[in-house]
Every structure is written in C-alpha cells, then in structure tokens.
Amino acid sequence: MASPSFREISLNGLWKNNPALVQLLGLCPLLGTSNSTVNALGLALASAIVLICSNTAVSLVRGVVNTAVRLPAFVMIIAALTTCIELLMQAYTYELYQILGIFIPLITTNCVILGRADAFAAKNDPLRAAYDGLVMGLGFGVVLVLIGALRELFGTGVLFANMQLLFGPMAAGWQVTVFPGYPGFLLAILPPGAFIVLGLLIAGKNRIDQALVERARAKQPDAPVQSRRVRVTGVIE
DSSP: OOOOOHHHHHHIIIIITOTTTTSOOOHHHHHHSTTSHHHHHHHHHHHHHHHHHHHHHHHHHTTTSOGGGHHHHHHHHHHHHHHHHHHHHHHHOHHHHHHHGGGTGGGGGOHHHHHHHHHTGGGSOHHHHHHHHHHHHHHHHHHHHHHHHHHHHHHHSEESTTTHHHHOGGGTTOOEESSTTOOOOHHHHSHHHHHHHHHHHHHHHHHHHHHHHHHHHHHSOOOOOOOOOOEETTEEO
16 A cells, blocks of 8 residues: 555545544544643643654654554553653643643553554655654644633633733733623633533534635536437337
C-alpha cells in the first residue's frame, strides 16, 4: 500500500477527517474544558504535543513490537508522554493545571491519540507519522479553541480572559471586552452550551461540504447523451 501524501494527510486532519467534527473523537475533553479560550488552548497544546510525540515513537518501534502486545505498548508510550506533560504543567502553569484537573491525565485514554497511533503511526514512517500527529492535533485544537472562544464570548462578553495562566504575566492585558456591559448568558458556559456550539459547528461544516459538492457539479460540463439500443424482454428501445 502506497504511503499517503503530505497533502492528503493535511486535508484529512484539518477538514475531511477532522477528529472533532467528523470522527467525533475525544468529546469528553472537547466539551468538558471548552468553557473559556485559555482552558481550551491549554488542553489543545498538551494534546497536540502528546499526539506528535506518541505518533513518532510508535512509528519508530512498530517493527519490533509484537502484535499481541501492540495496544498495551502504545498505551504505555502515550501514558509516559502524558505524565511528562502533566509534570511540565505543574511546574510552569500550575493554576491552569488545577483548573483542567482530571482532563490532563485523561489524555492517555483520548481516542484521537490512541486511534492515530494504531491506525496510522503503526503503518507509516516516522516523518509521516509525526506530520499526521501535528495535523490531527491542529485540527482537534482549532475546533477546541473555537468552541472555547465562542462559549466565552457569548457567556461573558469577553475574549482571552486569564491568558496569563498559560503565557505568564505578559498576557495579563490580553483580555478583549467585545460587549461592554454584557449581562452574561449562563447557558453558553454550562455543559449544554458545549453541545449546542459543537452541533452548530458540525452543521456548518456539513453545509460547506454540500456547497462545495454542488459547485463542483455545476462546473462540470454535461455528459454527452449517447443513443444506444438495449433489448429488454424482446422490445427494442
């Protein structure tokens, strides 16, 4: 089987096979931590780093791991990398780590990461595996941050609040008040708001795909009609 091209990997990760909008994987962290931009961005970066590193490691050891222990070995690799990320967050972004809570250790069981390790990294070279991890992590992260930004905007009327939790004191002034005097919309930052925003994003993607298909059909010239004789139950048509 020929290896997929980098263009194909990019299109799959960012649009055609986006893990959040198409595969609907990793919904637990996607919906549970996306009530603000900083929370969503923190988890997106952590997940992307683990995804890139785990894909690369799995691809490097794919030829020496026995089939019977393939999945346990992959889980051990992902768990080790997740522990490293967890320790780094405890050291440098402790307040954000406390806010994200159990969702950081749960990266180990994220279906996006384990799925890409088994379905792609275990069958391709390290360069393609690392790139697939980058693109899939970017596709997942963009959706996660977009949901977080929309929920924060409609829930509180501001964007980029508390960014210092991730980027330090220099980001303390990054907050943008989009709707001054906004009374707030509680539903947007509650769990049901995450389902509503995700559903709207999925509907929007499906509508764009449909429009692209219709546009492609409109650009194609009409196929020439060829007369032909077909015999059906003895009748010539």
